Amino acid sequence: xxxxxxxxxxxxxxxxxxxxxxxxxxxxxxxxxxxxxxxxxxxxxxxxxxxxxxxxxxxxxxxxxxxxxxxxxxxxxxxxxxxxxxxxxxxxxxxxxxxxxxxxxxxxxxxxxxxxxxxxxxxxxxxxxxxxxxxxxxxxxxxxxxxxxxxxxxxxxxxxxxxxxxxxxxxxxxxxxxxxxxxxxxxxxxxxxxxxxxxxxxxxxxxxxxxxxxxxxxxxxxxxxxxxxxxxxxxxxxxxxxxxxxxxxxxxxxxxxxxxxxxxxxxxxxxxxxxxxxxxxxxxxxxxxxxxxxxxxxxxxxxxxxxxxxxxxxxxxxxxxxxxxxxxxxxxxxxxxxxx
Numbered sequence: 001x002x003x004x005x006x007x008x009x010x011x012x013x014x015x016x017x018x019x020x021x022x023x024x025x026x027x028x029x030x031x032x033x034x035x036x037x038x039x040x041x042x043x044x045x046x047x048x049x050x051x052x053x054x055x056x057x058x059x060x061x062x063x064x065x066x067x068x069x070x071x072x073x074x075x076x077x078x079x080x081x082x083x084x085x086x087x088x089x090x091x092x093x094x095x096x097x098x099x100x101x102x103x104x105x106x107x108x109x110x111x112x113x114x115x116x117x118x119x120x121x122x123x124x125x126x127x128x129x130x131x132x133x134x135x136x137x138x139x140x141x142x143x144x145x146x147x148x149x150x151x152x153x154x155x156x157x158x159x160x161x162x163x164x165x166x167x168x169x170x171x172x173x174x175x176x177x178x179x180x181x182x183x184x185x186x187x188x189x190x191x192x193x194x195x196x197x198x199x200x201x202x203x204x205x206x207x208x209x210x211x212x213x214x215x216x217x218x219x220x221x222x223x224x225x226x227x228x229x230x231x232x233x234x235x236x237x238x239x240x241x242x243x244x245x246x247x248x249x250x251x252x253x254x255x256x257x258x259x260x261x262x263x264x265x266x267x268x269x270x271x272x273x274x275x276x277x278x279x280x281x282x283x284x285x286x287x288x289x290x291x292x293x294x295x296x297x298x299x300x301x302x303x304x305x306x307x308x309x310x311x312x313x314x315x316x317x318x319x320x321x322x323x324x325x326x327x328x329x330x331x332x333x334x335x336x337x338x339x340x
Contacts, residue, residue: 011300012037012325014212014252015156015183018064034297035085035257037073037329039113039182040064042089048122050095050102057109061089072110076336079329088332090182092157093118094125098138100145107149112336113182114146115154117162126162129193135165143169147177152335155204156181156212156252160197167203178335179209183252185219186237190230192219198241205242210331212252213238215299228306232313235323246319250327251303259296300324 016038042060043053064070064087073079073086090113095102106114116139117128125142127133143166146153155163170177181204187195196204196211204211213234214220221230235249242248295302307313307320315323322330 010321010325011035012250012328013257013300014039014180014210014250014328015214015254016040017254017256018258034300036082036325037079037086037088037332038257039088039090039252039328041092042111043091043093045092045118048093048096048118050097053091053095054105054109057089057091057106057111061110073332074110074112074336075340076333076338079333079336088112090114090152090154092154092182093122094142096122096124098125098142098145100148103142103145103149103151107151111151113152113154113180114142115157115182116142116166117158126166127159128157128162129159131159132161133159134161135169139166140169143175143177144173147175150337152178152180154180154182155200156184157194159193160200163196163200164203167200167207170207178331179204179207180212180331181210181252182212183214183216183219183254184211185213185234186241189234189237190219190221194219201238201241202243205245205248208331208334209248210328211238211242211249212328213249215251215253215255215303228302229310231303232307232310235307236312246315246322247327247330250323250325250331251300253299255295255299257297257299 011034013035016035018038018040042057042064044056047053047056061072065072069084070087071078071081071084073088078086089110091111092115094114094116116126116135117123123131123133124136125139126135139162143153153166155166158166170179181196185192185195186201187197189195201211213231215227215231217227220227220234223230238249239246304320304324307315307323
């Protein structure tokens with residue numbers, strides 16, 4: 001048992017769910033965190049007003065940290081706690097009409113990660129995967145503010161043009177902003193518009209970033225029953241695009257790590273839709289919520305077994321350790337400040 005707990009404490013997820021995105025964390029009597037680290041969405045993607053977003057973040061954070069099995073990760077030393085699951089709070093969009101003052105306020109409130117593009121088509125900063133625009137002047141300013149605040153830029157949800165524009169801008173301006181895609185697969189394996197081209201994966205690797213491969217079935221394969229094998233194919237592809245370096249790639253599941261019944265899941269997803277979230281259309285997520293709750297608290301044990309069994313992912317144990325958490329932890333150690 002002690003060996004199993006030690007192994008579990010190595011697990012880390014760059015897009016985990018403790019229930020639903022931005023809503024009250026869902027805990028139950030069977031919740032035993034197996035994660036050492038989890039990036040969680042503290043503001044619903046449909047909340048655009050800055051004041052409402054800041055309030056939502058503070059409320060979610062307070063509720064999440066009220067659980068004794070969690071702690072906040074703000075500096076590097078927070079990564080080394082072993083007594084609970086470290087939570088990194090982020091947003092999958094940026095509020096409207098951002099300013100330097102507003103960015104600073106979010107950073108002081110504990111927000112560590114922000115994305116450029118919303119799921120609803122708003123293009124104030126950049127365009128999402130359903131649109132054709134690129135990085136805007138406001139988006140460039142947003143990246144500069146994030147860089148100055150020491151925040152992490154998440155390129156998930158952005159389209160190819162916006163992502164390439166962002167990579168070029170960061171290079172041209174010699175910015176040091178940490179880069180990741182919290183939950184995106186490989187377009188060359190599955191041509192879903194949410195997935196990443198080889199060029200973008202290579203660019204993120206070049207900047208020392210991180211690529212989190214999701215367990216969201218429709219991002220992985222058109223054959224829903226084979227999604228675990230497809231996950232392994234995306235991992236292997238991303239590693240190839242990173243020059244066969246395994247250090248950039250990990251898990252950004254997009255799944256719940258909480259054991260819940262299907263009735264509970266259906267209720268929570270229904271409430272999410274009613275609350276105004278327009279980023280989960282059926283054509284992109286035909287199997288939600290079943291696949292996202294299928295493994296619950298045992299998700300990483302299932303992934304470890306799958307990666308060990310597939311012929312093309314029979315990696316050495318130290319590589320599996322990195323893919324299932326060590327790489328994300330190393331990325332955060334490079335990205336977070338030494339002190340508050």
